[in-house]
Amino acid sequence: MSGRLPDRVRAALGVPSRVAERLDAYPPAVAALAVALAAGVFAVGLVVAAQAGLAMAVTSGAQPVAHTSTVPMDVQASQWQNAPSRTVSLYEQQMALPYGGGSVGEVDVAAMTNDTHVGFRLSWDDPTRDTGLAKPNDYSDAAAVMLRTGDRPPITMGGTGKPVDIWYWRASWQYSNNTGASAGDMYNYPHPDNETRPGTAAGNPLSHAAYDRYAQNYYAKGFGSLSNASAQNVVANAERTDEGWQVVFVRERSTEGQYDAAFGTDEPVYLAWAVWNGSAGEVNGKKSVSLQFTKLTSDGSQLVAADSGPGGDATPTPTADSNTSTTSGQGDGLLGGDFGSYVVLLLVATGLAWLYSYRKFDGEP
Numbered sequence: 001m002s003g004r005l006p007d008r009v010r011a012a013l014g015v016p017s018r019v020a021e022r023l024d025a026y027p028p029a030v031a032a033l034a035v036a037l038a039a040g041v042f043a044v045g046l047v048v049a050a051q052a053g054l055a056m057a058v059t060s061g062a063q064p065v066a067h068t069s070t071v072p073m074d075v076q077a078s079q080w081q082n083a084p085s086r087t088v089s090l091y092e093q094q095m096a097l098p099y100g101g102g103s104v105g106e107v108d109v110a111a112m113t114n115d116t117h118v119g120f121r122l123s124w125d126d127p128t129r130d131t132g133l134a135k136p137n138d139y140s141d142a143a144a145v146m147l148r149t150g151d152r153p154p155i156t157m158g159g160t161g162k163p164v165d166i167w168y169w170r171a172s173w174q175y176s177n178n179t180g181a182s183a184g185d186m187y188n189y190p191h192p193d194n195e196t197r198p199g200t201a202a203g204n205p206l207s208h209a210a211y212d213r214y215a216q217n218y219y220a221k222g223f224g225s226l227s228n229a230s231a232q233n234v235v236a237n238a239e240r241t242d243e244g245w246q247v248v249f250v251r252e253r254s255t256e257g258q259y260d261a262a263f264g265t266d267e268p269v270y271l272a273w274a275v276w277n278g279s280a281g282e283v284n285g286k287k288s289v290s291l292q293f294t295k296l297t298s299d300g301s302q303l304v305a306a307d308s309g310p311g312g313d314a315t316p317t318p319t320a321d322s323n324t325s326t327t328s329g330q331g332d333g334l335l336g337g338d339f340g341s342y343v344v345l346l347l348v349a350t351g352l353a354w355l356y357s358y359r360k361f362d363g364e365p
Contacts, residue, residue, distance in 0.1 A: 085110040090288035100286030119250040126244035130278030131175035139278035140172035147261035169236040231257035
């Protein structure tokens with residue numbers, strides 16, 4: 001059977017007889033390569049479909065939004081205590097290198113708005129208080145909200161033509177001022193007269209010895225493209241609880257930042273969440289992330305949750321609190337993949353399929 005497509009391979013791959021006859025005319029190595037490429041593409045397609053199915057299956061629900069006269073920065077303010085919240089499942093980041101995270105399984109999210117501001121409070125369990133960066137392998141607890149107004153971006157921190165706005169809080173910014181374990185001590189360079197801090201001298205927002213703002217506003221157009229926004233208009237405040245952390249992000253509804261998410265327009269706002277646990281070695285891409293977007297809509301004054309399923313946006317239904325609205329629909333989700341990872345997977349699958357097919361074509365058992 002050397003040089004011909006084995007009947008078992010033909011049946012397993014479902015190769016049409018006309019295609020099989022053409023393959024039989026080529027040397028075994030060439031025919032095996034054609035079969036292997038088809039098998040590799042099929043394998044990558046299965047992985048992509050499985051990832052997308054996972055994202056759609058494991059997350060659902062609607063985000064309640066409270067309407068109040070003020071949006072407080074105090075995480076224990078009565079408005080936050082009385083605001084309804086939604087529990088969002090978080091998962092290990094497996095979309096781009098460096099993979100990892102997943103030590104935080106869920107985060108409770110409360111949303112609040114008034115005529116001028118919008119805020120989100122994130123609450124999650126974390127048994128360790130990681131606030132210092134005084135030495136290598138020290139990582140800070142942190143949290144982030146990813147937002148985009150308009151059409152839905154890729155979940156992979158946006159993409160070309162679909163930039164996202166990211167609000168980021170880090171425990172070391174807020175608490176290292178009180179502990180003396182600032183990031184500035186970690187990045188000192190010895191000098192005969194004193195110590196130099198090139199990051200601080202260059203104005204790097206991550207190299208300050210102390211901070212009076214505990215949030216940063218970032219933009220991104222995909223993994224590896226994070227940049228500091230010129231408009232630093234987001235404020236954050238956190239409090240350590242018996243169980244973990246509570247962090248409040250607040251910003252004006254409308255701003256003039258280039259890619260800032262805008263609230264108070266007729267366009268929807270897409271939201272996703274991320275949490276880092278420093279003691280678990282979570283930093284940069286190693287984090288716990290939501291795999292599905294929460295979609296909010298606005299009529300210009302009222303911010304509400306909205307169903308993004310096939311039936312379109314759901315109509316808000318009043319709850320027992322007349323100042324709060326929610327919906328019964330699901331969130332909007334899509335798990336994007338890192339292109340480089342798919343290329344590697346394709347090459348590996350193709351290589352293994354070629355080795356198997358070549359042996360079969362060449363008559364080996």
